[in-house]
Amino acid sequence: MxxxxxxxxxxxxxxxxxxxxxxxxxxxxxxxxxxxxxxxxxxxxxxxxxxxxxxxxxxxxxxxxxxxxxxxxxxGRVHSRVEVSDAVSVNDFVYEVLQASRDPHMFSLGFAYPDPSLYPRQHLNKSISCAAQQISLTSAMDNLPPGNLELRKIIAKRYAARGVSISPDDIIITAGALEALNLSLQACTQPGDWVVIESPVFYGALQALQRLGLKAITVKVTPENGLDVAALERALQNHLVKACWLMSSYQNPLGYSLSDDTKQRIAGLLDAYNVSLIEDDVYAELYAQGKAPLPIKHFIKNTNSMLCSSFSKSLVAGYRIGWVAAGKNALSIQKQQLMSTLATSAPIQLALVDYLTKKNYELHLKQLRKKLIVRKKDMVDFLCDLLKDVATVYSHSGGYFVWIECQPHIDAMQVYQEALRLNITIAPGKLFSVTEQYDHCFRLNASFELNEARRNQLRKLTHFIKALSKEEQYSTDLNSI
Ligand SMILES: Cc1ncc(COP(=O)(O)O)c(C=O)c1O
Missing domain, CATH: 1.10.10.10 (Winged helix-like DNA-binding domain superfamily/Winged helix DNA-binding domain)
Incomplete structure (x- = not known):
C-alpha cells in the first residue's frame, strides 16, 4: 500500500x-x-x-x-443512537476468540463464564452419581420437551421468590440459555425480519441473527445510562420490528442494569407496538446487594415475551442446562426443539434436580456473590490505578464484567494480539457490534483471582496500552515499567 x-x-x-x-x-x-x-x-x-x-x-x-x-x-458510519444492518456476520471472529480461551495456560479474561473453581464441583459430582444410580428406563421419555417437571417446578418457585409469576408449564428446558434464546428468536421471526438489539450487544445475539437471516436495528446502550428508551421508541416507530432482544440486568458486555422504571417503560412500548420480547437474564442470580432484579417480562402484558436463562453462570457451565419461560410460544418452541436437539440430556436434568433439592444452592450463591464482589473490586482498583490517564474503566454492581474504553485512536485488536502474546485473553469490542464503534474498547472477566503472576501479566498489558496511547515505544521488559 x-x-x-x-x-x-x-x-x-x-x-x-x-x-x-x-x-x-x-x-x-x-x-x-x-x-x-x-x-x-x-x-x-x-x-x-x-x-x-x-x-x-x-x-x-x-x-x-x-x-x-x-x-x-x-x-465510515455516522454513529447515531439507532442503526440498521441488513446482514450480520460475526461468527468467525467469535470462534477465533473462543478457541484462544481454550488454552489452559491462558489467563482467560476474555471468557464469558465465571472462574470454574467457583462452582460447587464436589456436590455436583455427587448429584451426577446419584442421578446415574436412580435413572429409570423411562427417564428419556420423562425428560423430553418441555423437560423434567421437577426441574421446571424448582425454576418456577425460584421466580416466585423473586416476585415473578411463571408457571412450570410455560418453562422449557434447553441446552443452555443460548439454545433458549435461539429457539425464542426463531419462534417469533421469519428470515428478513427486523429485530432490535443493543449496541454493544452479547455476540450470541449477532450470531443468532446471522444464523436466522434476520436484519438488525441496533439501539445504542452506554455504560452510564444503559438503554436509551427514546431511541428504542424511534426504532419501533420507523420499522416493522418483530422482536426485541434485550438484557435488563448485568448487561453483557457493559455490565449495567436498568431501573424498574425503565423496564416498565420498555414493557409499555413493546406492548404498544406488539413486539415480542426475548429477554436474556443469565446473570440475574449474580446481584451484589438486595435481591435478584425483576425482568422486563414481569412488567409486560403481551404474552409474546420470552425470558431466557440458565445455570451456566451461577452453578455450572458444562452441564449446558438452561430454559425459556415462553408464554404463548411454549408449544412452537418445543416443536422446534424436537427438530434440532430433540431434548436436553436426561441424566444431567436429573442431576440438577438432585443438587437443587438436596444441596444448599442458596449457600453456594451467597458465597459466589461474595467472591465475585471481592474479585471484581480487586480487578477494578488495580486497573483504575494502572490506566488512570489513558482509559476509562467501567464497573457496575453485580455480575463480573468490566468494560474498558481506551482513547478513540487505540485499536483494541492490537491490544488483543499483545494480550495473547502475554497469555491473556480479552474480549475486544469488535465482538459486540456490527459497526466499528467499539473498536477501541474491550471487556474483561473479573471473576478470577488476581494473584501476583496475573498482576504482572496485566501490568505488562496496561503498559502496552499506555505506550499505544502516547504513541511511545513499548518494552516487554517488566523491569522497565
Ligand atoms: C449474555 C449471555 N447470554 C447467554 C449466554 C449463553 O449462556 P449458556 O452458556 O447458558 O448457553 C451467555 C454466555 O456467555 C451470555 O453471556
Whole structure:
C-alpha cells in the first residue's frame, strides 16, 4: 500500500471514531507531517485522496476540514443512537476468540463464564452419581420437551421468590440459555425480519441473527445510562420490528442494569407496538446487594415475551442446562426443539434436580456473590490505578464484567494480539457490534483471582496500552515499567 494511502486510511479511521468531527479543521500539512513522520508530499497526497472521496474538503486559507456531509460508505458510519444492518456476520471472529480461551495456560479474561473453581464441583459430582444410580428406563421419555417437571417446578418457585409469576408449564428446558434464546428468536421471526438489539450487544445475539437471516436495528446502550428508551421508541416507530432482544440486568458486555422504571417503560412500548420480547437474564442470580432484579417480562402484558436463562453462570457451565419461560410460544418452541436437539440430556436434568433439592444452592450463591464482589473490586482498583490517564474503566454492581474504553485512536485488536502474546485473553469490542464503534474498547472477566503472576501479566498489558496511547515505544521488559 502506498504511504499516502496508509495515511489516508488512518485519518479516515480517526474521523469514523469521532477524533475529528464534521466541520473540524484537520492538522496543517506541516503539523500532520511532524506528528506522523510522513513527508509533506505524502500528507498532501493523502489529504487530496480524502478530498476526492468527499471525506474532507479544502477551504481557502484555512486548510482541510472534515466534510459537512460524508458518504458513510466511504468515510465510515455516522454513529447515531439507532442503526440498521441488513446482514450480520460475526461468527468467525467469535470462534477465533473462543478457541484462544481454550488454552489452559491462558489467563482467560476474555471468557464469558465465571472462574470454574467457583462452582460447587464436589456436590455436583455427587448429584451426577446419584442421578446415574436412580435413572429409570423411562427417564428419556420423562425428560423430553418441555423437560423434567421437577426441574421446571424448582425454576418456577425460584421466580416466585423473586416476585415473578411463571408457571412450570410455560418453562422449557434447553441446552443452555443460548439454545433458549435461539429457539425464542426463531419462534417469533421469519428470515428478513427486523429485530432490535443493543449496541454493544452479547455476540450470541449477532450470531443468532446471522444464523436466522434476520436484519438488525441496533439501539445504542452506554455504560452510564444503559438503554436509551427514546431511541428504542424511534426504532419501533420507523420499522416493522418483530422482536426485541434485550438484557435488563448485568448487561453483557457493559455490565449495567436498568431501573424498574425503565423496564416498565420498555414493557409499555413493546406492548404498544406488539413486539415480542426475548429477554436474556443469565446473570440475574449474580446481584451484589438486595435481591435478584425483576425482568422486563414481569412488567409486560403481551404474552409474546420470552425470558431466557440458565445455570451456566451461577452453578455450572458444562452441564449446558438452561430454559425459556415462553408464554404463548411454549408449544412452537418445543416443536422446534424436537427438530434440532430433540431434548436436553436426561441424566444431567436429573442431576440438577438432585443438587437443587438436596444441596444448599442458596449457600453456594451467597458465597459466589461474595467472591465475585471481592474479585471484581480487586480487578477494578488495580486497573483504575494502572490506566488512570489513558482509559476509562467501567464497573457496575453485580455480575463480573468490566468494560474498558481506551482513547478513540487505540485499536483494541492490537491490544488483543499483545494480550495473547502475554497469555491473556480479552474480549475486544469488535465482538459486540456490527459497526466499528467499539473498536477501541474491550471487556474483561473479573471473576478470577488476581494473584501476583496475573498482576504482572496485566501490568505488562496496561503498559502496552499506555505506550499505544502516547504513541511511545513499548518494552516487554517488566523491569522497565
Ligand atoms: C449474555 C449471555 N447470554 C447467554 C449466554 C449463553 O449462556 P449458556 O452458556 O447458558 O448457553 C451467555 C454466555 O456467555 C451470555 O453471556
Amino acid at each position: 502506498a504511504k499516502y494511502d496508509e495515511l489516508a486510511r488512518q485519518i479516515n479511521a480517526q474521523i469514523e471514531r469521532g477524533v475529528w468531527v464534521k466541520g473540524e479543521k484537520l492538522p496543517s500539512l506541516r503539523k500532520q507531517a511532524e506528528q506522523t513522520g510522513f513527508s509533506l508530499m505524502t500528507v498532501l497526497h493523502a489529504y487530496q485522496l480524502l478530498e476526492s472521496q468527499g471525506v474532507i474538503s479544502s477551504k481557502a486559507r484555512s486548510g482541510f476540514v472534515v466534510a459537512a456531509s460524508t458518504d458513510p460508505k466511504q468515510s
